[in-house]
Amino acid sequence: MATNKKKELLIGIAMLGAGLGYLLMTIQLPRHAGIDAAFVPSLLSALLCLLGVLQLLSVRSCAQAVTEYHPDGEADSPQGGSDIKTVVKTLALIVGYIALLSPVGFPLMTALYLYLQFIVLTPVDHRVNHLVYALIALVTAAIVYLLFREAFDLMLPSGLLPF
Amino acid sequence: MLELLQQGFGAVFSLNILLLMVIGVAVGIVFGAVPGLSATMAVALCLPLTFTMGPQAGLSLLVALFIGATSGGLISAILLKIPGTPSSIATVFDGGPLMEQGHGVKALGIGIVFSFLGTLFSIAALMFIAPQLAKVALRFGPHEYFAIAVFSLTLIATLSAGSMVKGLFAGALGFAVSTVGIAPVEAIRRFTFDVAELNGGFAMLTVMIGMFAVAEIIKVAESGRHAHQGKAQSVSMKNIKGFGFSLKEFREQLPNAGRSGLIGLGIGILPGIGAGTSNLVAYIISKKRAKHPETYGKGNIGGVVASETANNAGIGGAMLPLMTLGIPGDTVTAILLGGFLIHGIQPGPLLFISQGPLVYTIFAALIVSTVLMLFMEFYGLRLFIKLLDVPKHILLPIILVLCVVGAFGLSSRLFDVWSILVFGLLGYVFVKAGMPAAPFIIGFILGPMAETNLRRGLMLSDGNFVAFLGNPIAATFLGLALAFVLWQVYSALRPKKSAINEILRT
Known part of the structure; x- marks a missing residue:
């Protein structure tokens, strides 16, 4: 069951990584006063990072719940026919x-x-x-x-x- | 309206369109029936075929595929006890046992007839509601559209199966991917890394083909070599009168069908969630309201009726926001949106004014496809059963080739072909991470709509946010979105699982 926790942790790191990567690219966009083309990407990168952090926190805080949680059933058994x-x-x-x-x-x-x-x-x-x-x-x-x-x-x- | 509908039927009954629709329904049923292939895939793969057709022929073909594939799922659900598509999961619960008890034909007949009735019901609802809604939507400006897009985004991200954090993340990531390319209003390049091909952003179709078709092939590569493909049992059609069930049984199921149809229609209208959810909800409610709930799951035809009526009633439901607002109700209608755009047609309230005849051609095509589906699926059953036995390791590589052709056909460049591979990998990672793909797609499509209308709205009100809240319709939708997120957070924090999650996890 520890593998499941590790997996969820990895997912959280990937989520946070994607959010940070997007944030980094957003910072490099040209800015001007008021609402500009970087406004929505900034909001999104904040949201992505926040969700990544939430995922990491959920793994930490409710390890018990995580072990019971099965991601979307359907043909997704890491021990079974993974090839x-x-x-x-x-x-x-x-x-x-x-x-x-x-x-x-x-x-x-x-x-x-x-x-x-x-x-x-x-x-x-x-x-x-x-x-x-x-x-x-x-x-x-x-x-x-x-x-x-x-x-x-x-x-x-x-x-x-x-x- | 009748005159326009007559014109629509006139267009659909031309020989080549009718022929296309017969092929479309048949191919759709196959895609629905074979587990692993879905309605989304069928429409995405056949979209390139319509490039050279006129809009009437092209959209009729796509609609026929949609209807065929939605109902085709019941074949494998009953014969193989594997749902052909997520929209017939609940059909397995009672269809499987009925088959084991030797009532396979009855289960199939009931499933097909109630699929037919569910679809017709939803088309009727679509035809009556859509023109009225379009009239209201004509008055919508950027403020309203922004609010509706935000509302739809929160709905899909939070209602999707599994963890809410992951659903929201998938939606936001789809939105983020859609920001690649030239920005709306301001026209500066974003995230293009000086790659000229990225200026226009990723094509919607490459994202869909990648996430749904290519990802599926990679998934099969992982598990398929060790999995056993179920062998479909055939059913004897000898001595079968009508559709294999009695008039009494039919009458008994009508209240159940009516209720399930309404559930399917309602859930279908909500953006992002569709038949995959409604068949389960309808099944659960039908079981609760039944006289003998204990017989459900052991071969009660009511279960098949509820599931099949609801999933097919989602068709009209999903078409409703697409045609009146340009907002896709589920992933299939998201590709249909692409189909409209390729033919130079922008779905939305203006569609009913500028393209009235085309709208009614689509309605006519929906009705004709439904009738075709009823007869082809029941009387051509044995043929479709044979096709279920085509081995996956032959079928999926051929589908990948068709994906490549489809992506290349978009604008004759290899860039789009590489894109489907990238999104295929992303889709595979999503599957592995237990992250739902539908919010990603909806985020990708509705994201630009939200951003463009936000910018336009702010321009109209000189950069003042308050204008969004001063507008009654926009404020209502934004309020609903906020309330929805808060309610979801509240129910997630409570130790008891929320009812919707319970339903989604069944």
């Missing part, structure tokens, strides 16, 4: 996909991304079926590319492909 490796792999794939979208082109990158992402996300008790995955990836990439290009006039980057 950081897959998250990192997924994020790396998405970053690579977006970064290469323009130079390599939408059709090729999409097919490649889908194929790799299917493999990464395949449940542990499933077999990876390379042929089916590659087929779905290719067909999806082609359909999406042609559909948007021809029917919706959206010029997705074609990249290396000549069409």
Whole structure:
């Protein structure tokens, strides 16, 4: 149960950090007399910092209540199926996909991304079926590319492909 | 009004719009039915498709998606005992047991028919209330709009599930993110770090796609590989007359449905909270008022009726502030707001004057989609059940590709695609921290509205704050906002949990 308290404490620090960061940027805004463009950001940064402090205080003062509190139930059990490796792999794939979208082109990158992402996300008790995955990836990439290009006039980057 | 409505139906019954709506309802039902996909996602992902359509066709498609997805949640709620969307959580309580007892078709039929009735009821209410409210709202100036925006912001931040501090923080953070870009009134650049793409701030759609769709994919990456996907049982449609329940059962449920419809409508109108809350509230109240409350949770059709009538009645409710004030009632209508804006239409009281025919086309589209939903969902049930079995590890990557296409389609720049990834990460952090995403979205949308109107109001009154309090409507809303925050703080300090929190946590 101590992990939960630590987690709430971390959240509080993150909240306060975000508030302070925003405050720092707000201070650098050009000011003039009266209500100016920095007025609302100043109010907001004060509110953000205050809420961060409140979160920290609530962790301190009612540690008991915090341990009983379950953040939003829904599939959020840190001990259960937490799988950081897959998250990192997924994020790396998405970053690579977006970064290469323009130079390599939408059709090729999409097919490649889908194929790799299917493999990464395949449940542990499933077999990876390379042929089916590659087929779905290719067909999806082609359909999406042609559909948007021809029917919706959206010029997705074609990249290396000549069409 | 009838003449305009006739025109609206005329527009909707053109072949291509009707076809779009059939597709929209079907896709919507799928998004509603598959757990993890939501109405918000359906509308956000299909919005780019409407760029090249006219406003009538585009908005009809989006409305069809909205209705399909809101009601589609009941399919997985009853067959899989997993709510397809947060708006059908309470449907599981009695729909699940009914399915186990072999009354699956009855539960589905009742759910679909009362979804239909709930939606129709709320559309009727929308059609009668909206023009009147728009007339009143025409007289609103910056003072009133500022007060309403502040009131809506406090409402959503404090009513959202979980801790109030986190809800408020999420709302304020959304507001803070919306201040990126060129400031209103004064036009100086704020927080842009000399990045030209940031001058216009973050596009609303990239924020929504990131927070709701990309975050979901990251979430599945974390838990999906070890989770077991439930297998949907099919139901036999043989020897089924009508919708699988008797007229007597239907009549018995009418008072319950009426009450739940009103609850759904009322909660739907309140900005920021919608069907996700109203189905639970309606369920609890229906249980309390029932003759045999002990049968609830064990397969009483009343539970399905309450939940499904209420969540669908939220549709008209959420459309009401959107169309009359330009304030979204929930996250789906927040994207619809984006849809309106992309077609060059500013929702608000003027909409009813300048775009009368379009308004009634939307009403007509709502009604037609509702009828389509009734028949497609019940008679196409077996098809939708098959789609429930599509594995998540195939489905979600494809959805990510569609997110990328949607973000890119906004203004053909990769900056927006990077934005969805950033907001996707933020959304994932929110999930991990138990922070609700809805206040963030509402803060992001209503923030600029509050700030712009504050600045304009102050200009009108020569920098005098008192003008906001001298205006009766503005003062009332500001007072309500203050009272609401104080009441929430008071109930948070009391050891006993407040009734609303109890409801939200059930």
